[in-house]
Amino acid sequence: MKAIVCEKYGLPSDLVLKDLPDLKPKEKEVVVQVKACSLNFPDTLIIQGKYQYKPELPFTPGSDIAGKVKLVGEGVKHLKVGDEVFGFVSKGGFAEEVLAPARNIFPKPPKMDYATGASFLMAYGTSYHALKNRAKLKVGETLVVLGASGGVGLAAVELGKQMGARVIACASTDEKVDFCKTHGADEGINYTKEDLKKSIKELTDGKGADVIYDPIGDKFSEPALRAIAWEGRFLVVGFAAGEIPKIPLNLALLKGCQIVGVFWGSWAMQFPNDNMQNTMELINMHADGKLNPHIHAKYELEEAHKAMEEMMNRKVRGKIVIECS
Numbered sequence: 159m160k161a162i163v164c165e166k167y168g169l170p171s172d173l174v175l176k177d178l179p180d181l182k183p184k185e186k187e188v189v190v191q192v193k194a195c196s197l198n199f200p201d202t203l204i205i206q207g208k209y210q211y212k213p214e215l216p217f218t219p220g221s222d223i224a225g226k227v228k229l230v231g232e233g234v235k236h237l238k239v240g241d242e243v244f245g246f247v248s249k250g251g252f253a254e255e256v257l258a259p260a261r262n263i264f265p266k267p268p269k270m271d272y273a274t275g276a277s278f279l280m281a282y283g284t285s286y287h288a289l290k291n292r293a294k295l296k297v298g299e300t301l302v303v304l305g306a307s308g309g310v311g312l313a314a315v316e317l318g319k320q321m322g323a324r325v326i327a328c329a330s331t332d333e334k335v336d337f338c339k340t341h342g343a344d345e346g347i348n349y350t351k352e353d354l355k356k357s358i359k360e361l362t363d364g365k366g367a368d369v370i371y372d373p374i375g376d377k378f379s380e381p382a383l384r385a386i387a388w389e390g391r392f393l394v395v396g397f398a399a400g401e402i403p404k405i406p407l408n409l410a411l412l413k414g415c416q417i418v419g420v421f422w423g424s425w426a427m428q429f430p431n432d433n434m435q436n437t438m439e440l441i442n443m444h445a446d447g448k449l450n451p452h453i454h455a456k457y458e459l460e461e462a463h464k465a466m467e468e469m470m471n472r473k474v475r476g477k478i479v480i481e482c483s
Contacts, residue, residue, distance in 0.1 A: 161253030162462045165216045167207035170466035173219075175459070181257045183231030188260050190243060192482040193225040194276035195251035197462075198309060199373075199398045202470050204249075213249045220251025220480070221423075223258070224266060224275030234260040242266040244275030246283075246423070252462050254483045261430045264437055267445060274444075277309070277451040277477035282440050283433070284395065284422040285313040288371060289321060290436065291425075292418045293391040297322030299368035300387075302358055304378055305398055306343065307334035307475045312452060314371045315343050320448050323369070326361055328354065328382075330472065337475055341452070349378060358385035366390060366413075374399040383409050383417075390415040452476030459483075 163176045181189045201219045203209040224244040227237050237243065237260060245263035250256040266275045289295040301318040305311040306327035318325040319342040327338035328347045335346035347357045358367055366387035372379055375397030383392050383405060392415060397403075410417055426433040443449045456479045457465040465478045 159254040160459060161218045161250075162220070162459065163216050163218055164205045167205065167215070170202070170205065170463035170470070173205065173463050173466075178253070181229075181255055183229050183257060185231050186233045186260050187231040188227050188234060188237055188258055188263055189229040189255055190223060190225045190245075190258055190263065191228045191255050192223050192251060192253060193272040194223070195220045195480045195482055196222040196273075196276040196280070196309070197465050197469055197478040197480065198222060198280055199396065199469060202466050205466070211248070218250045218253050220253070220256075221246050221248065222276050222278075222280040223247060223251045223256055224272040225482075227263075228255060231260070236260070237263060237265070244270070244279060246279050246426075248423070252459065252480055252482070254459070262426070264441075267441060270444065273453055273456065273479045273481070274451055276479055277453060278440070278444070279437065280422070281309040281313040281451060281477065282317065282449060283426065283436065284310050284420065285317050285371070286436050286440055287422045287425060287433075288393050288395060288420040289314065289317055289369070291432075292420050293369045293371075293393055295321050295323055295369055298324070300324045300326065300362055300365075301369045301371065302326045302328060302367040302382065302385075303338075303343075303371045304328045304349075304382060305372075305374040306338045306346075308373065308398065309451075309474075309477045310373050310395060311371070312338065312341055312476050313449075315341050316449055318342075320443060326358065326367070328378075334475065353381070354378060355381040355385040358382065362387070369393065371395060375403050376401045377403070379403040380405060380409075383413075383415075386413050386415050388414050392417045393420050394418065395420045454478050456481055
């Protein structure tokens with residue numbers, strides 16, 4: 159089988175396309191023939207050795223997959239050969255086939271195509287876990303989403319609206335802000351032109367945001383936190399803008415707020431039944447037409463490096479998909 163391989167930490171141009179041996183499942187594993195795998199920002203960090211998860215070299219990146227079950231290991235009861243599926247893996251998705259724990263693979267709804275399936279679980283799974291389980295977002299609350307035009311950010315915008323919140327989308331260009339409004343955002347802030355703290359305060363009549371969803375970090379986290387409401391929840395999702403910020407802890411005291419970590423992948427592994435419940439709720443929302451991931455572009459497997467470069471250059475709105483076979 160063909161796979162994209164990271165043989166040394168570096169840039170997308172250092173990735174190589176190789177022929178690797180076909181895979182065999184162990185107990186409670188399946189081999190999935192990959193039809194599509196979407197790109198997530200952590201993929202661009204993992205290949206550089208800059209992410210908290212560092213797979214042993216060499217490895218194949220890619221986590222968000224959709225395809226057909228090729229082989230089934232012992233003890234797997236909910237899947238059979240030929241089933242159309244989607245799910246997530248820790249690595250290996252940018253390949254013609256991938257080995258996956260069966261508990262991370264779900265039957266794909268018939269009306270969901272492979273590109274959508276590969277763009278669905280990590281973005282919506284992360285954001286739903288963040289808003290439902292970690293923030294306990296309530297109807298009528300104000301949700302501020304940083305990096306709102308990206309994969310997880312756009313999912314948070316859509317889910318926030320579905321959960322009854324007023325959503326303020328924050329992004330780096332006016333075009334991205336307008337794009338978020340087409341996906342349900344009530345208001346928008348261009349944080350490269352506007353004072354983030356001041357703008358959030360103005361849009362909330364001085365109260366501040368009840369929940370702040372932050373997948374970007376860097377210089378944006380602190381001013382956003384300074385605009386949080388009393389007893390607000392600040393969700394630490396990631397650091398796509400670069401630096402991991404150092405937050406003055408007195409802000410948590412002064413605001414009476416919570417700074418809450420969101421690590422959906424680890425939670426899903428530790429609490430598979432709860433993750434299954436969330437996944438079924440998300441599938442039902444998609445079936446009802448309430449959730450529709452935006453596909454920014456599609457690339458062939460051998461073009462994976464181009465897809466990563468586009469994401470690293472901050473050109474992506476929604477999701478990029480690698481079509482693998």
